[in-house]
Amino acid sequence: MSWTIKLEDIDDLARGSALLGTGGGGDPYIGGLLAKEALRRHGDVTVVSLDEVPDDAVIACISMLGAPTVMVEKLPSLDEIMSPVQELSEHYGRPITHLMCIEVGGVNSTIPIAAAAAMNLPLLDADGMGRAFPELQMVLPTLYGVSASPLAYADEKGNIGVLRTINNAWGERIIRVAAVEMGCSIMLSAFQMNGVMARKALVPDSLTLCAALGRSIVEARVAKTDPVDGLVETLGGRSLFGGKVVDVERATTAGFARGRATIIEGDSTFTLSFQNEHLMAELNGVVLTTTPDLIMVLDFESGEPITTEGLRYGQRVRVISAPADERWHSPAAIEMVGPRYFGYDTEPTRFDGSVRAGVPIADSDGIA
Amino acid sequence: MSWTIKLEDIDDLARGSALLGTGGGGDPYIGGLLAKEALRRHGDVTVVSLDEVPDDAVIACISMLGAPTVMVEKLPSLDEIMSPVQELSEHYGRPITHLMCIEVGGVNSTIPIAAAAAMNLPLLDADGMGRAFPELQMVLPTLYGVSASPLAYADEKGNIGVLRTINNAWGERIIRVAAVEMGCSIMLSAFQMNGVMARKALVPDSLTLCAALGRSIVEARVAKTDPVDGLVETLGGRSLFGGKVVDVERATTAGFARGRATIIEGDSTFTLSFQNEHLMAELNGVVLTTTPDLIMVLDFESGEPITTEGLRYGQRVRVISAPADERWHSPAAIEMVGPRYFGYDTEPTRFDGSVRAGVPIADSDGIA
Structure with missing residues (x-):
């Protein structure tokens, strides 16, 4: 079911996103400012659920990559947010029809809202993680064989690039050093996929959840x-x-x-x-x-x-x-x-303290 | 006047290029191997002097960027050498008609020979420096306002990118960190220009000079x-x-x-x-x-x-x-x-020990 993000929804969405961002994904205040500015200038954003998105949709994410600490001092402009999406469309040779959030976070859930408003594109009610993670390849679509490439990136100075890598881990390596050199924070559009893959590989209804979580915090405070x-x-x-x-x-x-x-x-x-x-x-x-x-x-x-x-x-x-x-x-x-990837020598421990291992994603669904 | 590079010219060319490369630009033995392999498989290369190149030619360099020390262990394939040129053509939307050497050096004069053979393109008898320098922006075309962008780059693994930067110094910054991450050595195609600009901004007859210098070393040895x-x-x-x-x-x-x-x-x-x-x-x-x-x-x-x-x-x-x-x-x-750019606190001292300053490039010719 599609719904509309209006100006008054942004604070709840940014707050709920920052919560699920588990500390990362950027400052919800900064993210909220960006999205509000875009909605004021360009109007509301249509949010489309995964079951509504056409099979042949051309979907890509738009996000900030880098150290979110830097973004507080380097607020991106709408032009900076749109330029990698436009670059990706040109490189791909077909216009992007839908935007998505690659992760949930105070900035990385709101930048796609800002971009969707400014570019008049629908936004998926979904994201690639259901939380935030620090590296480019750390998204569920990677587990389904979706390539981050071609990935388009831009900084606030006007430097812009397109990169195609042999796998998403190489994308992370190269884009990370470029991001550091470009001022520790860049805008990135990547993970182009169609509607069929989006239904498989993304986490559904995450914007709806963020809005509800954000709202519940305020409502409890009032009550x-x-x-x-x-x-x-x-x-x-x-x-x-x-x-x-x-x-x-x-x-x-x-x-x-x-x-x-x-x-x-x-x-x-x-x-x-x-x-x-x-x-x-x-x-x-x-x-x-x-x-x-x-x-x-x-x-x-x-x-x-x-x-x-x-x-x-x-x-x-x-x-x-x-x-x-x-x-x-x-x-x-x-x-x-898992924790060992990040250098913590411990078993993956679940939210409830258990260490129960998960099962492989079924072959019919993904590659892993 | 156009001339032809044949298999038997490569050793002289590589030797002379290594000389004018002033210690950089790569190992002439490695460079020679690459060029010879290309000529054996694809035939001779036509070299075109600057006064013959058409005004509307689409010229770009192909070169190695990184630490030449690494290249000894990482000999590029012909595919790797060609791919950034092809990528640049696609990005620019017009085929490259002529290749050029961005600098003179044992590898960076011979890689363009290899590419010209493999792609069946003429090679300019010219280069962007008349010597070698270590950074991307350090070419005479920069002084004439020629942008290195769009620049296309590739590694031996199959990672490939296109970058457009606001100036050539930014191109150097971003491409350098990418090159380090990609294994300290990448292939780069950039500095797209037409024949009119090539005649202004390049150093003429540099391949002819390299061949003559290389030959004279051998002839003196024989004599x-x-x-x-x-x-x-x-x-x-x-x-x-x-x-x-x-x-x-x-x-x-x-x-x-x-x-x-x-x-x-x-x-x-x-x-x-x-x-x-x-x-x-x-x-x-x-x-x-x-x-x-x-x-x-x-x-x-x-x-x-x-x-x-x-x-x-x-x-x-x-x-x-x-x-x-x-x-x-x-x-x-x-x-x-100049020496101060590289951290040597001394006046620019000419080959003969004098410190005579140069004059600005005339306005009609360049921007500096």
């Missing part, structure tokens, strides 16, 4: 009920910890914002390890949850999601976990986004 | 005369030093082969500083010659040119200097390729 309880229930997750941030180490290296935050409450010490996104939660040295399941940090009182770059000494926060799309637990996915 | 004396005379240069290499420091960093060589004879100490190419020659701490003039190192007896990566402890060598194309002494050129 003076606990905003976090509702989120945990909606997501089928659990509460991991609540306490005060006493240390945040971080460094923007190799195009990523990497680091570790320490949160305490009484005698308990809780640590969050992140690389753009929160990837591992430990309580007193015991692993509670790791990537690919979702680890989300919220303001203790207001329930506002806090991005990894928004974490500050002294904040009182709550941390919750929730299950990722089950396909992220398939063996090929764990190899790509 | 048992001094090969170096003849080169100095032909180039209008001077002999700087002769002695034994006693130290070579080098590192392949940020995609370049940087270093310093020390050569002694009696009480005299001569040092060569290089970054892919020889950029400064000093005798007992006194600067004799710097970039942009040519500093060339040859084997003491045979007169074979020695590249910076070929320099070894114990070699007996002779070092000569020669004037660069006078446009390299214009103020804008000195800013781009």
Whole structure:
């Protein structure tokens, strides 16, 4: 069922996206500004569910790639957001008919809204992850054999490129160093696919979910009920910890914002390890949850999601976990986004603390 | 006047190119292998002088970009050499009609020969420098406002890209990090221009000169005369030093082969500083010659040119200097390729030790 994103929906969408962005995917305030500006100038955006998208649609993502820490100082213009999509269309020789979000995040869910408004294109109610991950190849379409190439990218200075790589991991390698050189943040359009593949490879209804989550946080605040309880229930997750941030180490290296935050409450010490996104939660040295399941940090009182770059000494926060799309637990996915890929020597631990392995994506559905 | 490059010309051409490559531009043995393979399989190459090239010709360079040290282990295939030219043609929407050498060097003069043979295209008797320089923007066409963009690049794995940048220095920045990530050596096709611009901006007759220089080294050897004396005379240069290499420091960093060589004879100490190419020659701490003039190192007896990566402890060598194309002494050129750009705190010192400044390129001819 199609629906319309209006100006007044943006705050909820950005808030809910930032939550599912698990600390990454960019600042929802920045993302919201961009989307609102686009909607004010170009009108509402039509959102199309996966079951409505035509089989022969030409779909591509538009997203920011780089360290989201940088984006706060380098707000992209609508021209910068549109140019890689236009470049991709020209390179592909057919116009893009639908835009999609490659991931869920405060910026990477709202940039496609801005682009859809400015280009008058429908936006899919779906995304490539159901959360955010830091590297280009880390999307469910990779597991279905969808190539990120040709990928088009642009910076705010007017530099623009198209790249075709032999696999998505090579796309990540080359585009990452280019992004670092171009100022640590670029706009990227890639993962061109048709409607048939989109129905297989994407996570459905993610914009609808983001809007609902964002709205529920505000509604709970108005109703003076606990905003976090509702989120945990909606997501089928659990509460991991609540306490005060006493240390945040971080460094923007190799195009990523990497680091570790320490949160305490009484005698308990809780640590969050992140690389753009929160990837591992430990309580007193015991692993509670790791990537690919979702680890989300919220303001203790207001329930506002806090991005990894928004974490500050002294904040009182709550941390919750929730299950990722089950396909992220398939063996090929764990190899790509499991804790060991990121250098954490631990089993993939689910949102509920279990270590149950996932099953391969069926041959008929995907390649892994 | 057009002429033909045949199999038996390659050794002379590669040797002469390596000489004018001033230590950079790649190993003439490797370059020669590539060109010979192409000529054996595809036949001779027609070389066209600048005064013959049609005004509306579509000319582009094909070259290796990266650390030439790496190329010894990573010999490109003909497919890899052709693919960026084909990509550039497609992106530009018109077929490339003529190939050119962007610089003179053991590999970067012979790769265009290989490409011209394999693609059955004429090759210009010209190049963009009259020597070799390490960075993309360091070509005379930059001084005439010719954009390197669109630039197409490819590696041996099959990764391929097209990039358009706001100026040639940005092209260098982005393509350099991509090249490092892609294995420190890529093939590049860029600097598309027409015949009118080629006549203005390129150095004429450089392949003819390379062939003559290469031939004279061999002829002198056969005639048992001094090969170096003849080169100095032909180039209008001077002999700087002769002695034994006693130290070579080098590192392949940020995609370049940087270093310093020390050569002694009696009480005299001569040092060569290089970054892919020889950029400064000093005798007992006194600067004799710097970039942009040519500093060339040859084997003491045979007169074979020695590249910076070929320099070894114990070699007996002779070092000569020669004037660069006078446009390299214009103020804008000195800013781009003078010794201070490379971090050597000294005046640009000409081949004969003088420090006479050059004049701006006339407005009617160029932009600088």
